[in-house]
Amino acid sequence: xxxxxxxxxxPGSTGGTGVPLxxxxxxxxxxxxxxxxxxxxxxxxxxxxxxxxxxxxSGKTTVLRxxxxxxxxxxxxxxxxxxxVDFGADVAPRARAAERARLRDASGMVFQHYNLFPHKTVxxxxxxxxxxxxxxxxxxxxxxxxxxxxxVGLESKRDVYPFQLSGGQQQRVGIVRALALKPKLLxxxxxxxxxxxxxxxxxxxxxxxxxxxxxxxxxxxxxxxFAREVADEVAFLDGGVVVxxxxxxxxxxxxxxPRTREFLNRLLRPLD
Amino acid sequence: xxxxxxxxxxxxxxxxxxxxxxxxxxxxxxxxxxxxxxxALARISKVRVLSAAARFVISxxxxxxxxxxxxxxxxxxxxxxxxxxxxxxxxxxxxxxVGGYGxxxxxxxxxxxxxxxxxxxxxxxxxxxxxxxxxxxxxxARVSVPPLSNTFISLVKDTSLASLILxxxxxxEAQKIAAFSQEFMLLYIEAAVVYWxxxxxxxxxxxxxxxxxxxxxxxx
Numbered sequence: 001x002x003x004x005x006x007x008x009x010x011p012g013s014t015g016g017t018g019v020p021l022x023x024x025x026x027x028x029x030x031x032x033x034x035x036x037x038x039x040x041x042x043x044x045x046x047x048x049x050x051x052x053x054x055x056x057x058s059g060k061t062t063v064l065r066x067x068x069x070x071x072x073x074x075x076x077x078x079x080x081x082x083x084x085v086d087f088g089a090d091v092a093p094r095a096r097a098a099e100r101a102r103l104r105d106a107s108g109m110v111f112q113h114y115n116l117f118p119h120k121t122v123x124x125x126x127x128x129x130x131x132x133x134x135x136x137x138x139x140x141x142x143x144x145x146x147x148x149x150x151x152v153g154l155e156s157k158r159d160v161y162p163f164q165l166s167g168g169q170q171q172r173v174g175i176v177r178a179l180a181l182k183p184k185l186l187x188x189x190x191x192x193x194x195x196x197x198x199x200x201x202x203x204x205x206x207x208x209x210x211x212x213x214x215x216x217x218x219x220x221x222x223x224x225x226f227a228r229e230v231a232d233e234v235a236f237l238d239g240g241v242v243v244x245x246x247x248x249x250x251x252x253x254x255x256x257x258p259r260t261r262e263f264l265n266r267l268l269r270p271l272d
Numbered sequence: 273x274x275x276x277x278x279x280x281x282x283x284x285x286x287x288x289x290x291x292x293x294x295x296x297x298x299x300x301x302x303x304x305x306x307x308x309x310x311x312a313l314a315r316i317s318k319v320r321v322l323s324a325a326a327r328f329v330i331s332x333x334x335x336x337x338x339x340x341x342x343x344x345x346x347x348x349x350x351x352x353x354x355x356x357x358x359x360x361x362x363x364x365x366x367x368x369x370v371g372g373y374g375x376x377x378x379x380x381x382x383x384x385x386x387x388x389x390x391x392x393x394x395x396x397x398x399x400x401x402x403x404x405x406x407x408x409x410x411x412x413a414r415v416s417v418p419p420l421s422n423t424f425i426s427l428v429k430d431t432s433l434a435s436l437i438l439x440x441x442x443x444x445e446a447q448k449i450a451a452f453s454q455e456f457m458l459l460y461i462e463a464a465v466v467y468w469x470x471x472x473x474x475x476x477x478x479x480x481x482x483x484x485x486x487x488x489x490x491x492x
Contacts, residue, residue, distance in 0.1 A: 068394075068395060070391050070394060070395070097399075101397070101399065104394055104395060104397050105397045107395075108395065108396075109391075109395040111388060111391070111392065113388060115386075115388040115389060115391060115392035116392070117389070117392065117407055118411065118488050118489070119410045119411055119414070119488050120488075128396055128406070129396030129397055129398070132398070132402070132406065133396060133397040133398055133402070134397065161487070161488040162488075163488065163489060163490040164490075177396065178395070181396060181397065
């Protein structure tokens with residue numbers, strides 16, 4: 001099985017410059033007194049990769065978690081493949097739960113700390129969503145899962161429990177679990193931050209394969225080399241706003257904003 | 273020591289255990305667990321009325337003696353026109369008791385599961401209730417087995433209180449024979465031994481259950 005998303009419309013049909021798959025407008029979020037997002041706009045076209053960078057506390061993870069309503073914004077609009085959710089609108093609780101569920105149905109997420117289900121085997125982790133929620137035939141889901149596990153080199157681990165895996169292996173299962181849902185959008189929340197440096201590359205190379213296979217991805221990461229090589233667009237967040245966004249070639253070589261420059265300098269030359 | 277009496281009384285006492293104590297404990301525990309889960313979910317619910325009601329039930333159950341609860345149901349309710357026979361009275365009182373104590377155990381167990389597990393459930397498109405059932409409760413079960421086993425073992429011993437509302441069970445059989453034979457020491461020690469044997473069996477079951485539920489946890 002290819003990792004390519006099997007959707008009727010892959011890039012080209014809607015055009016790389018057509019309507020964005022994802023558009024977020026005016027995302028605002030406060031935790032008590034603390035304003036974490038102060039009006040964030042972003043969009044991702046189908047098959048493209050958006051990488052969010054920024055100092056810790058900049059709001060980048062909150063933005064990502066807004067996109068599937070794990071952290072519902074206080075206000076703002078998210079449009080995902082034609083489905084529009086207005087978080088500021090006054091909606092009955094049941095309808096609100098339904099629209100959040102739709103956002104989650106359309107996306108898959110990879111967590112910093114993997115969050116695999118510890119009481120389920122690798123295979124069970126992967127087929128849980130497809131079988132239990134999407135009601136796909138169990139045999140087909142297992143076949144897909146095995147193919148995906150083989151792609152990330154974990155076919156021999158299908159019947160072990162997560163605690164028997166290394167961090168890098170767990171994260172690969174996390175990626176496969178998200179892929180198995182066949183989502184329109186893949187969200188990555190600092191997927192390599194909890195990994196030992198020598199295995200970060202394994203996970204990043206799988207992610208860059210996915211990017212080349214036309215998955216639409218939003219990635220929060222500190223791995224600037226990944227952003228530079230894989231991203232179609234990079235957004236730099238600071239203080240709850242998008243300070244600057246652009247193609248990685250532009251943003252990394254000629255940042256317009258002083259704050260961006262300062263951040264990049266600190267990350268690229270930490271010992272200066 | 274009257275070995276003949278010890279032997280002869282063993283039959284009725286064991287029968288009291290098999291027909292009274294054990295089914296009373298099993299049925300009350302099963303019903304009590306269902307109740308406990310309901311109260312625990314109400315307790316952590318965001319709906320204020322529910323969590324307040326759950327807190328109230330837990331407080332009353334834990335704050336009043338089981339014997340008094342038993343007497344209120346069996347001797348008290350008839351004055352309100354509600355007469356419940358001994359066995360059902362005992363089952364009601366014991367289930368509510370397990371419900372109150374079990375609710376706090378289950379609540380703590382649910383809260384002990386990391387928030388990331390809820391989120392992971394949501395991101396594979398599960399609803400809150402599906403995540404609770406398939407992701408959270410199985411993990412909470414592992415955590416709650418030791419304390420719930422404690423509750424169950426306490427319950428087995430507490431069923432002896434049912435003898436005071438005329439339920440035929442282990443201790444009441446022992447009492448009857450003791451009164452008749454005047455061999456109080458012998459009969460009560462014998463009753464104690466039978467309770468102990470039952471609880472030894474339960475501890476063994478608990479050990480196996482824990483081992484089974486621990487299969488997915490790293491042992492360092």
